[in-house]
Amino acid sequence: MRFFDFRVRPPFKGFLSMVMYSQPARRNGFTRNLKFEPSQAAETQSVDAMIAEMKASNVERALVVGRNSGALGSIDNGEVAEFVGMHPDRFVGAASVDVTERKRAVQQIDDAIKAGFKAINIEPGACATPMFTDDRRLYPIYAHCEDRKVPVIIMTGGNAGPDLNYTHPALLDRVLADFPTLKVVCSHGNWPWVTEILHVAFRRSNLYVSPDMYLPNMPGMDDYVKAADGFLADRFLYASSFPFCPVKDYAEWFSKLPIRPESMEKVGYRNAMNLLGMS
Numbered sequence: 001m002r003f004f005d006f007r008v009r010p011p012f013k014g015f016l017s018m019v020m021y022s023q024p025a026r027r028n029g030f031t032r033n034l035k036f037e038p039s040q041a042a043e044t045q046s047v048d049a050m051i052a053e054m055k056a057s058n059v060e061r062a063l064v065v066g067r068n069s070g071a072l073g074s075i076d077n078g079e080v081a082e083f084v085g086m087h088p089d090r091f092v093g094a095a096s097v098d099v100t101e102r103k104r105a106v107q108q109i110d111d112a113i114k115a116g117f118k119a120i121n122i123e124p125g126a127c128a129t130p131m132f133t134d135d136r137r138l139y140p141i142y143a144h145c146e147d148r149k150v151p152v153i154i155m156t157g158g159n160a161g162p163d164l165n166y167t168h169p170a171l172l173d174r175v176l177a178d179f180p181t182l183k184v185v186c187s188h189g190n191w192p193w194v195t196e197i198l199h200v201a202f203r204r205s206n207l208y209v210s211p212d213m214y215l216p217n218m219p220g221m222d223d224y225v226k227a228a229d230g231f232l233a234d235r236f237l238y239a240s241s242f243p244f245c246p247v248k249d250y251a252e253w254f255s256k257l258p259i260r261p262e263s264m265e266k267v268g269y270r271n272a273m274n275l276l277g278m279s
Contacts, residue, residue, distance in 0.1 A: 001255050001264060004272035005054070005062035005247065007187060007212045007239035010091075011045035012083050018073040020243055021045060030244055034216045036253075042243035050247060051090065057251035063119070063239075063272070065153065065187075066096035069126035077108070081115050092276060094119040094153055097141070100127055105141050113148060118276040119185070120145055121153040125161025132161075133171040142175060146182035151208075151275055157188030157197075158214055169196040176204040183275060185210055185237060194220030198227050201235065208275060213241035216253060228267045229259045236267040237275070 009015050020027050021042070028038040041049035054062065064083055066075040077095045084093040095112035097105040099122050109120055124131040124138060131138060133156060145152050160167050169190055176184060189211025190197035201207045209232060211224050228236040240250040259267065273279040 001058060002269045003057070003059045003238055003251050003254075004269045005059050005240050005242070005251075006185075006210050006237040006272050007065050008050075008062045008091075008242040008247070009067075010047055010050055010064060010083060011042065011243070012047055013079045014073075014075045015079075016045060018067070018075075027244060030213070031246075034213065034218070034245060036216070036246055036249050039243060039246035039249070041247070050242065051087070053247040054090065057248040059240075059247055059251055060269070061090060061092060061272070062242075062247075063092050063094050063276075065094045065121050067121070067123065068096040068098050069123040069155075077112060077115070077117070081117070084116075092278070093117045094121045096121045096123075099124055099131065099138055099141055100129060102137065102140050106144050109141070109144055109148065109150070113150060118278070119151045119153055121155075121187075123155040123160065125166035126155065126159075130161050130166060132166060134174045138175075139178070142179050142182055146179045149181075151183040151185060153185040153187050155188060156186045157191040157193070157211075160188065167193060169193045169200050172197075172207070173200045173204065176200065176207055180204075180206060182206060183208065185275070187239075188212060188214050188241075189224060191218065191220065194223050198223060198232070201227070201232055205235075208235045208237055208271070210237035210239045212239035213244045216245065216250070225257050225259060228257075229263045233263040233266050234271060237271055238268045 066080045068074045080093045084091045095117040097108040185208040191214035
């Protein structure tokens, strides 16, 4: 069984200044709430140890997701590209853009595509000035990505805004309807709105769901898993959200879920390759 981990943030340069590394007690508390022990790669901030975890669990590739999110921190896309360039056979990059400045965002998208990034990541609710997913200021950015045929990852679950309204699935549903050929990934699986986002995915074929760190032992897990082995088998994406979950332990846990082998190959590896145009 092989995996493509669709959300990792390695212990490298700017990532180390983010809360997930600078406040290990907070991170580890979340990890233990999911019934995992903290990754030694995260604890020692070792890229080599992270890659060793990947090798030990057949995680053949991983998407390094940048960030441009106000208080949550930002990572220069150049640093993401640098890291991917150091390990081109194992990592792929997702660039982040500043959605508060339309013209700059469009230029960042074009620059990212030229630089070889395979996806664009945005976190509207986490901006210094939070925006809802269907904020009309974002529509030129969605349109640009749709025209360029580049998938967009949107953080629409967990702590993705000042309050729960920022993660309401109806917001994403409107975007998916207005941009029917734009492929959108909802990172964090739009948790805790599990039933609702699965309904959106059922009616919008351009939505991909990746619960990542909100899957293990969390309310709604069984519904995600049922969808991954059912109607969503071609649009469910495996992701550990390292360093919040250990790469190796997450893979071992996921491989034991009641998902048929033919579906497991898709959700664990093939869907990510297809979505990113790497198949």
